[in-house]
Amino acid sequence: MTRSCVPSSTGSDKNVKTMDERIDALVLRLHEIEAVKFGSFTLKSGLQSPIYIDLRVIVSYPDVLTAVAECMWDVLSNNGAKFDNMCGVPYTALPIATCMSLNHDCPMLMRRKEVKDYGTKKAIEGAFEKGQTCLLVEDLVTSGMSVMETVHPLQHVGLKTTDVVVLIDREQGGEQTLKKNGLKLHAVLPLSRVLKVLEKEGKMSKELVEEVQQFIAANQTGGDKPKEEKTKRETYAGRAKIASNQCAKDMFHLMEKKKSNLCVAADVDTAKELLELAETLGPEICMLKTHCDLYPDFTEDFGEKLQAIAKKHDFLIFEDRKFADIGNTVVGQYSSGVHKIADWSHVTNAHIVPGSGIIDGLKSVGLPKKRGLLLLAEMSSKGTMANGAYTEAAIQMAKDHKDFVMGFIATNPNAWKVEWSKGLINMTPGVQLQVGGDSMGQQYNTPMNVICNNGSDVIIVGRGIYKAQDPAKAASEYRKAGWEAYEKSVK
Structure with missing residues (x-):
């Protein structure tokens, strides 16, 4: 018989009393290790962005990886999410999901990004039963399309998907895309909060904050596709x-x-x-x-x-x-x-x-x-x-x-x-x-x-x-x- 994973708040950092303080401290640490950068960056879409978020680097900082996983788990606890297992979106979210799984004894599944044409040819690896509810774990969400690319294979093997947890929501339409597809987004950090904390701590100028805000506002995905395509x-x-x-x-x-x-x-x-x-x-x-x-x-x-x-x-x-x-x-x-x-x-x-x-x-x-x-x-x-x-x-x-x-x-x-x-x-x-x-x-x-x-x-x-x-x-x-x-x- 299977059991559900019911997150309960950890409060693991004894030196910081409230979750808000823990999250603000995490923002500063992400900036310190250059997981959040400012400048001029060419995105996959070809757009020039004044901000770049690269969470792949957190695997080299165990303290940051642990803090990210615990904050994401606590958000799920505060929002009352329930699930039977979890699956990280390849590849950046895999270590986050692994950390959550180990720390909270919750079964984890893996989606193959490259499905082999030999062996079992499975798209989803791990032990599960049809009808179980699987939590989606992602590092950040922009349009929501990367999440949906993992949702479909999970549903194909009979798993239910109702909740998605991310560290950062870029606030460019991803939440709306997920909602249209019956998914609830649990985000630790809206990008606006990242900007607010960094400006408050003197890591960003007011002008830079406004530049990033204007870029985000001008490049909404329309729920699931780029604005250029939509119009x-x-x-x-x-x-x-x-x-x-x-x-x-x-x-x-x-x-x-x-x-x-x-x-x-x-x-x-x-x-x-x-x-x-x-x-x-x-x-x-x-x-x-x-x-x-x-x-x-x-x-x-x-x-x-x-x-x-x-x-x-x-x-x-x-x-x-x-x-x-x-x-x-x-x-x-x-x-x-x-x-x-x-x-x-x-x-x-x-x-x-x-x-x-x-x-x-x-x-x-x-x-x-x-x-x-x-x-x-x-x-x-x-x-x-x-x-x-x-x-x-x-x-x-x-x-x-x-x-x-x-x-x-x-x-x-x-x-x-x-x-x-x-x-x-x-x-x-x-x-x-x-x-x-x-x-x-x-x-x-x-x-x-x-x-x-x-x-x-x-x-x-x-x-x-x-x-x-x-x-x-x-x-x-x-x-x-x-x-x-x-x-x-x-x-």
Whole structure:
């Protein structure tokens, strides 16, 4: 029989009498060890922030880690929270949750951020029973999306989630996101209190406090997505009107009509498997991504057969060729050879390493056939060099060739803040219903984060569908998740 964890106040610091005094002392200690910094910092979103909170450093200061865990436990006690076990959001909250678990004899679970494709393949590790209530432990909350990425896997294995405890609430909309999802936020420190204590103790000037307050007010997440996304996202149908490439227009209209922004990466071993999968998944997808050079049974009539299935189920074909040679060479690779890609694939893609000449070469073949080209602006693999100046160069090349370049393979187009690119399509690979990665460096992300937070248009899903026990059912689940994220993003 299991028992519930019912927090009771610890009052562990005998030198400080009240909880308020303990919390104020913790704020000063966090500032002392530079867990709270002020200056000019580039955030993950690309924004420049005057404040940066880095709680990863607390693992090197046992006194701070202990104080953080005890303050979080006391907040739960004061608010009457009850739960059966707890789970720390990877990775910074794991030592905090461990400390709470050890000090208060409360069972702990762990979520794998990278789910392995061997062994037990579990997303949640630990001993638990379905129906138990699991407390979420996080270091800080901004939009609430990182918490939700742990909530979903917990719910998937039958655990209930009702409460979230954090050390710092940045007060940018996270509490509202969690509330919408049935979660109560217990925060030790609203960011406003951090500022108040540091100003009072002479660690911040009044001007700096006002600067941080203005930044927080101007960068509310709107509950679950950045303000930029909330105010400027346009519908697929609206963007079809401003698209210059015919394939992009067709794609936008197709997605709107079919209510699907799902592309399946069908990385199967044979042409026979590919055609069977296309027939099975066709009703759910807007695009099918192929690798024709993988198929030992490729024949001249492959393209005709695949086009017939695409026409029947109304989806586009994307041959993931990743051209990367000079213009003259790619002309032949695209138009002739064994595969004759331009004859049957609506879309292909290219690296920009050779320069813009590669686009000129592919355009000479594809534009008369009303084909579209995707540029690899960013990639989802670990250690990728497709970022920074490389990404900026890809964006500029697309601007110079909008008649043929239909969009990008990208991971975070929201960070680019490129207004003119609304007529282009952004597609993101490495999508799964729960976050993680694999042993080959592929990094996964959720449909909600990809569409709402990062500003992409199409989710590309591979093994999560074609290796599922029921691929058609899995495709349906991903299609619904992707479309719900899109609808949320345009409201």
